[in-house]
Amino acid sequence: MTQENVDKVNAIIEKYGYKRNILASNLALNKKFHFAIFLPKYENLEYWKSQIAGIEKAAIEFRKFGVVLDYFFYDFDMASFRESVQKVLNFECDGLLFAPVFYDESIRFLKEYEKKNIPVVMIDSHIKSNQEHTYVGQDAFQSGYLAGRLISFAVKNERQVLIFKITREIESTSVYLQRIDGFYSFFKDHGELNNFRFSEVTIKDSGIDQLHMDLFSGVNSVFVPNSRAYIVARFLEKNNIKGVRIIGYDLLKENIEYLNKGIIDFLINQRPEEQGYMGINHLYKKRVLQEAVENTHYIPLEIIVKENYFPAKKTL
Amino acid sequence: MTQENVDKVNAIIEKYGYKRNILASNLALNKKFHFAIFLPKYENLEYWKSQIAGIEKAAIEFRKFGVVLDYFFYDFDMASFRESVQKVLNFECDGLLFAPVFYDESIRFLKEYEKKNIPVVMIDSHIKSNQEHTYVGQDAFQSGYLAGRLISFAVKNERQVLIFKITREIESTSVYLQRIDGFYSFFKDHGELNNFRFSEVTIKDSGIDQLHMDLFSGVNSVFVPNSRAYIVARFLEKNNIKGVRIIGYDLLKENIEYLNKGIIDFLINQRPEEQGYMGINHLYKKRVLQEAVENTHYIPLEIIVKENYFPAKKTL
DNA sequence: GTGAAAGCGCTAACAG
DNA sequence: CTGTTAGCGCTTTCAC
Numbered sequence: 024m025t026q027e028n029v030d031k032v033n034a035i036i037e038k039y040g041y042k043r044n045i046l047a048s049n050l051a052l053n054k055k056f057h058f059a060i061f062l063p064k065y066e067n068l069e070y071w072k073s074q075i076a077g078i079e080k081a082a083i084e085f086r087k088f089g090v091v092l093d094y095f096f097y098d099f100d101m102a103s104f105r106e107s108v109q110k111v112l113n114f115e116c117d118g119l120l121f122a123p124v125f126y127d128e129s130i131r132f133l134k135e136y137e138k139k140n141i142p143v144v145m146i147d148s149h150i151k152s153n154q155e156h157t158y159v160g161q162d163a164f165q166s167g168y169l170a171g172r173l174i175s176f177a178v179k180n181e182r183q184v185l186i187f188k189i190t191r192e193i194e195s196t197s198v199y200l201q202r203i204d205g206f207y208s209f210f211k212d213h214g215e216l217n218n219f220r221f222s223e224v225t226i227k228d229s230g231i232d233q234l235h236m237d238l239f240s241g242v243n244s245v246f247v248p249n250s251r252a253y254i255v256a257r258f259l260e261k262n263n264i265k266g267v268r269i270i271g272y273d274l275l276k277e278n279i280e281y282l283n284k285g286i287i288d289f290l291i292n293q294r295p296e297e298q299g300y301m302g303i304n305h306l307y308k309k310r311v312l313q314e315a316v317e318n319t320h321y322i323p324l325e326i327i328v329k330e331n332y333f334p335a336k337k338t339l
Numbered sequence: 340m341t342q343e344n345v346d347k348v349n350a351i352i353e354k355y356g357y358k359r360n361i362l363a364s365n366l367a368l369n370k371k372f373h374f375a376i377f378l379p380k381y382e383n384l385e386y387w388k389s390q391i392a393g394i395e396k397a398a399i400e401f402r403k404f405g406v407v408l409d410y411f412f413y414d415f416d417m418a419s420f421r422e423s424v425q426k427v428l429n430f431e432c433d434g435l436l437f438a439p440v441f442y443d444e445s446i447r448f449l450k451e452y453e454k455k456n457i458p459v460v461m462i463d464s465h466i467k468s469n470q471e472h473t474y475v476g477q478d479a480f481q482s483g484y485l486a487g488r489l490i491s492f493a494v495k496n497e498r499q500v501l502i503f504k505i506t507r508e509i510e511s512t513s514v515y516l517q518r519i520d521g522f523y524s525f526f527k528d529h530g531e532l533n534n535f536r537f538s539e540v541t542i543k544d545s546g547i548d549q550l551h552m553d554l555f556s557g558v559n560s561v562f563v564p565n566s567r568a569y570i571v572a573r574f575l576e577k578n579n580i581k582g583v584r585i586i587g588y589d590l591l592k593e594n595i596e597y598l599n600k601g602i603i604d605f606l607i608n609q610r611p612e613e614q615g616y617m618g619i620n621h622l623y624k625k626r627v628l629q630e631a632v633e634n635t636h637y638i639p640l641e642i643i644v645k646e647n648y649f650p651a652k653k654t655l
Numbered sequence: 656g657t658g659a660a661a662g663c664g665c666t667a668a669c670a671g
Numbered sequence: 672c673t674g675t676t677a678g679c680g681c682t683t684t685c686a687c
Contacts, residue, residue, distance in 0.1 A: 046362045047680035050663050087361050169646040324647035330485040331640040363664035366679050
């Protein structure tokens with residue numbers, strides 16, 4: 024057929040509202056859709072475990088439509104990551120789910136991967152690119168902004184706020200920096216809250232024993248811009264320091280423990296399970312159903328207190 | 340085949356892990372799945388409009404698998420409801436989505452409908468029955484409990500709490516009563532919060548002009564156990580009463596307006612769009628995919644403040 | 656190039 | 672009651 028006739032046929036198809044029967048189509052195709060899952064190893068990492076749980080849920084749901092998942096896990100170090108990069112680059116598939124944990128390395132990887140022209144979904148955090156990638160995750164800046172609001176809530180007297188950064192040896196994404204940005208922005212936008220003072224502390228994950236009482240002298244509120252709020256909570260509990268408001272991220276078991284004890288006041292939930300699920304769901308819709316899909320799916324900023332936390336089950 | 344042989348075959352099927360190909364099956368069946376949607380007319384009812392939006396979203400998504408929706412809307416009065424009941428009872432279909440807004444009438448309807456042996460999904464509120472129905476919605480009691488926590492939050496001085504009931508002429512479900520139950524329960528469970536005093540006011544929807552200043556003398560906090568918080572907020576704004584904490588339900592446009600103005604402090608979101616979507620999704624999974632499905636799907640209790648409200652788009 | 660035919664895995668109708 | 676077959680709507684192969 025000439026291009027001209029192709030166009031004519033398409034016009035007629037359009038006119039009569041013809042829709043291809045996707046069941047018949049996929050039945051005839053009789054093919055598997057392979058999606059590569061490129062993530063950090065989830066053992067001992069509750070957050071990534073939840074992501075995988077959502078991914079697995081989607082895998083089971085879409086298996087009947089030919090979806091097959093191929094996992095590429097790496098340890099939390101550069102060497103392991105680079106090794107996996109090679110494997111993923113050599114693997115032919117219909118879509119990629121990817122968490123750009125190591126920022127610089129991920130940029131390089133993506134640049135290389137784009138040559139393959141395979142749709143990419145990023146979860147957890149985002150790398151902008153000239154190519155059209157998809158992001159499933161939170162608006163990190165806005166979540167920090169929200170944290171500002173929660174810290175400030177219903178407080179009139181003088182407040183000393185401590186921003187407590189407990190980071191990994193090799194730091195990964197800049198997510199927590201965006202959160203801190205958003206946090207300060209909230210107070211910048213609300214000049215009337217001039218009773219707040221700020222200070223920051225940074226501790227490496229390995230050096231938790233560096234925690235000492237002096238850090239908290241005069242402090243009324245602590246903002247932990249990642250999932251390690253329980254470390255602060257545990258310290259304060261052990262040293263019997265009370266009346267400090269703590270806000271953190273993620274529903275890790277240990278965070279929940281201190282939320283229930285009333286030591287952590289708020290947790291912002293990133294819904295990792297939903298992220299994983301929606302990531303696969305996106306690839307399924309795009310490749311299997313061949314539908315148009317939005318290329319950003321923001322996860323709502325979910326405020327969790329003791330009274331609206333329910334262990335798993337209902338969320339998805 | 341005898342029953343004995345049926346069992347044998349099933350055993351072999353089980354053993355070799357045979358899974359029916361649902362694409363081929365539905366292609367061969369070549370049938371439409373009709374789901375009846377039995378809801379109040381949504382015009383001018385933002386909450387129900389959102390429910391319909393979610394339902395429509397699901398309808399579009401599952402149309403390709405043969406799902407067809409048949410709507411039965413009724414006006415907010417008994418006569419209209421009863422009329423629709425007859426139509427729904429006479430309509431042959433593969434599933435029913437139903438909001439039991441009029442409690443007593445709904446019990447009668449359900450009892451009748453159960454004879455037809457068609458799966459029923461209830462959204463928004465729930466009627467218990469000896470038959471296995473599905474519920475998609477919130478735990479009303481727990482949402483009131485959460486409201487208690489939000490009202491109490493970070494407050495030390497004496498507080499006078501007003502529970503403000505603005506009800507329809509014909510009252511529907513007992514949802515708001517369960518919420519009030521939960522609200523009081525929170526304070527019962529937290530004896531240390533003995534600085535809280537409570538009072539209640541009830542006003543009919545039509546008699547909003549009954550609102551007057553005296554109602555709010557000495558009041559620091561208002562709990563509105565349904566979507567009409569904006570009525571209280573508007574009154575307080577007009578009369579320049581400040582420093583009253585308000586908590587209500589549902590992201591109606593007018594509620595959002597006062598949330599953004601800082602007059603309403605918290606809204607609990609019921610995610611009506613998700614409810615509608617999940618209701619249809621449930622019927623689709625049960626009838627089209629013939630999967631096992633949970634018969635309760637709780638919607639999370641979502642706390643909304645100004646900083647984590649985003650107009651639609653990302654939620655679903 | 657174009658058009659006919661086989662087959663994807665299942666269901667329902669039909670004949671034996 | 673059992674076994675065979677046509678056909679659901681599409682893609683791919685194969686013959687022309």
